[in-house]
Amino acid sequence: MTLQQFLPYRLAVLADAVSRAMAAVYQxxxxxxxxxxxxxxxxGDRGRLQAAEAAQATTVDKMQASRALRRLQARGLVSRQTDPDDRRHVIVQLLPAGRSVLQQLNPVIQAREAYLLAALSEPERELLDRALDRLLQRAQELQQL
Amino acid sequence: MTLQQFLPYRLAVLADAVSRAMAAVYQxxxxxxxxxxxxxxxxGDRGRLQAAEAAQATTVDKMQASRALRRLQARGLVSRQTDPDDRRHVIVQLLPAGRSVLQQLNPVIQAREAYLLAALSEPERELLDRALDRLLQRAQELQQL
DNA sequence: TATTGTTATACTCTATAACTATA
DNA sequence: TATAGTTATAGAGTATAACAATA
Structure with a gap:
């Protein structure tokens, strides 16, 4: 067993480095x-969502999502309103100030992603795309054992 | 920008799932x-090491490594001794009990890694191997900006 | 009785820096 | 003065579960 060649380790190191490279921008x-x-x-991508939908789409759990959304609301970036049709639901929506933040961030974030992907040829990118999906599926199967 | 197609997000989700699937075993x-x-x-792979070398090889920072090694020593899995040649250095070495733990863990851990990799053909695995290296290099470049 | 979201709490992880001892 | 390792500490993130409001 060589840690440096162990796929889970390599994925963790890579994901961490990539995550930091992106976080530096929005932080x-x-x-x-x-x-x-x-x-x-x-x-920004999907418009108004229920809090639970937003949490699921980001793989942030509902508790952390609740807190993050409250901070975003406090900064005027999103609105939170109880759904009149089912008052248990909270509808979250991007406000103009939030859209402005995204419009300033997205070019930089996407340029960084493009720089990463430029390390690969187009066929390599397609293969990576499929490989990540398949690996995720198997990892989720292992978690359920 | 679709989060679900954003490479950094996908890597984070995958690394997290894979990491949990492995952590379940050793935890x-x-x-x-x-x-x-x-x-x-x-x-287990490299034998006796200085604390700083062990930290570097695992990408665990020296402070966390210091604590983790002390816990491992307390459980009798590794030994820590000051190097007589330079008394600032601590030499860490696997003890028989630690080797026994590795021998019990490794087959399970490696079987799980093999299950993940079975999602890919041999040429796909080789390409993934190179792709992870290249992406890591670019991510590290971005971090230094 | 079940669901959505919030609150509470304890725990772990992380980052920064100060400190000790050796060189 | 620099290095290896440890200690201190505050802050961020995470996990579990209890809770209120609504259905």
Whole structure:
């Protein structure tokens, strides 16, 4: 067993390095946490969502999502309103200030992603794409044992 | 920007799932943390090391490594001795009890890794191997900006 | 009785830096 | 003065479960 060749270790080291490279952008420029950024990104992409939907789409658990959304609301980046049709639901929506943050962040974030992907040829990218999906599926199967 | 297609997000989700699938093994069977397991694995592979070398090889920082190694020593899995040639150095070495833990863990851990990799063909595995290296290199470049 | 979201709490992890001893 | 390792400490993140409001 060589740790340096062990796939779980390599994935952890890579994900950590990539995550830091991205976090540096949204932390330094807008003082956002990873959860806050993910929630903003999902709201930017999919519009109004229930809190639970936003949590699921970002793989942030509902408790952390609740706190992150409250911070985003306090900063005027999103709105939170109880759904009149089912008053247990909270509808979350991006506000103009939140959209502005995304519009400033996205070019930088996407440029960094593009720089990473430029390490690979197009066929390699497609294969990586499929490999990540398949590995995730198997990892989730292992977790359920 | 779709979070679900964003490479850093996908890597984070995958690494987390894979990490949990492995941690379940060494946590439940031997009450080891991730850092403790990494240090044991490196010591099993490379024999006696200075504390700083062990930390570097596991990407665990020296402070966390110091604590993890003390816990491993308290459980009788490793020994820590000041190097007589330079009394600032601490030499860490796997003890028989530590080797026994590794011998019980490794087959299970490696079977899980093999199950993950069975999702890919041999040429795909080779490509993934190179892709992870190249992506890591670029991620580290981005971090230094 | 079940569901959505919030609150509480304890625990772990992480980051920064100060400190000790050796060189 | 620099290095290896340890200790201290505060802050962030995580996990579990209890709770209130609503259905």
């Amino acid at each position: 330094q420029r807008f003082d956002l946490t990873r959860d806050e950024w993910r929630l903003l990104a999902v709201l | 439940q069977r031997f009450d080891l943390t991730r850092d403790e397991w990494r240090l044991l694995a490196v010591l």
